[in-house]
Amino acid sequence: MSSLHIYNSITRTKDPFEPLIPGLVSMYVCGPTVYGHAHLGHAKSYVSFDVVVRWLRHTGFRVRYVQNITDVGHLTDDADDGEDKIQKQARLEMVDPMEIAQAYTRSYLEDMDRLGVLRPNIAPTATGHIPEQIALISRLIEKGHAYESNGNIYFSVESFAGYGRLSGRTDQAAIQAGARVELRSDKRVPSDFALWKKAEPGHLMKWMSPWGEGYPGWHVECSAMAMKYLGETIDIHGGGMENKFPHHDCEIAQAEAATGKPFVRFWMHNNMVTVDGTKMGKSLGNFVTLKDLFKVFDPMVIRFFILQSHYRSPLDFSDTAIRASQTGLSKLHDTARRLYEAPAGSGTLDMAGFEEKTIDALNDDFNTPVAISVIFEFSKALNSALDRPEGLSADGAATAIAYLETYAAEVLGILKSREELIVGESGDGGETLADVMEVLLELRKEARARKDFATSDTIRDLLLARGIELKDTREGTSWSKKRG
């Protein structure tokens, strides 16, 4: 039996995972800046980390999962210029910045719910933790790692040995040579980064601080909130790969300079969604929002599509690729439905290590594509067993159901529940529908018996046009709602 290994961005190897406190995992993932609807890139990140949490919990850990909501704008332009992103959106929509933050927070949570992403245990907002951020900044000033300049507070990169260790950007001179960061008169060194910014006239989101009215820098919220809820050393910190530098390097610097302790034990970074090989991003305008995708595809199809590639691999988006996933997932659902409806027989199913292979895949740095491939191999074996005249015994069916419900449903979240798969079995509307379908199928059966195929095909076609699919099998005709 394998044990869990996680690829750690800071060691650049797959390291065996054990939490600092036995049995309890502390995990922080960088959340979204809420100034627009979430797109497929967000989905890839949060679905991936959702599986991480689900797998850790499944294997017996208690996980405290914190994911922030960045509801302070930060800047659109250069390090010190440009407009706050949320404020800009507020201006465009002619509402208060906080309305923007709140509206898009709700939008984000709705989208994640539909994708089956479990809510974090704590979802702290940056604006709700201004005192904690001020406290952290004060601590850094006291220890000589930060300085004030014109009402702005900057972190002194030179004061912290090992800055840039995560991204590999440790040569500050080299960075500065090619960097677009312009030397500002109030920074000592160009790569110093802002902890607190003085509010310019007209800036709407601002708070009082020991250094006057202003607002926190982007990096400081994550360090402050992660340490508040998870302690000074946390087990897992996740985020998008594009945040390695500068965001995560800055987080490390702030936290470790303040506490003198290691901040994060395992860094996890997920890769990008691309469109025609180019990153999907807001600034490029080539993004597709989840709300638009959900109009065409079942959210579970999107989730399945994402998990068919590894979280550290880029995922190329295209209509044909998602449609391929849609077909594949729908066949898996057909198999599950067939299993639920199968009459008890006497045959057995050789599980042949399917469970072990699934566990091995997930323990190997959450290799969801391999886990899914094992589930499909299992599906094939299961169908072959059900095809045999002796069918599958009640015990065999129970084992098969347990396997699917554990790994496909509970851990990966790519299998609908029995109730969803078998429409007529529960629910008020469902029972009526089941009765009506029974009548229709009886009529069609009679038509087929007298070889009136025109009538039988008409019934089938009209139902299919309404999303109900018929299948003539040895045991009779079965029907299901065609979705995803």
Add this chain to the structure above:
RNA sequence: GGCGACGUGGGUGAGUGGUUUAAACCAGGGUCUGCAAAACCCUUUUUCCCGCAAGUUCGAAUCUUGCCGUCGCCGCCA
């Protein structure tokens, strides 16, 4: 310019030194079916589907070097 990735069959996408004769999904073909759907089987059997070229090794898609190509980060972005 600096830092970091990647390049696998018609498409998506695993595998990262020897159970690999490269997983799984889609597409294509076949069996079954009144016709479908689903299911199952097949898609080249002897070196050649692992970007190209050298090298290390008994053995490489898998390690090293060079080259070509694509991408990410160095304002903001999952």
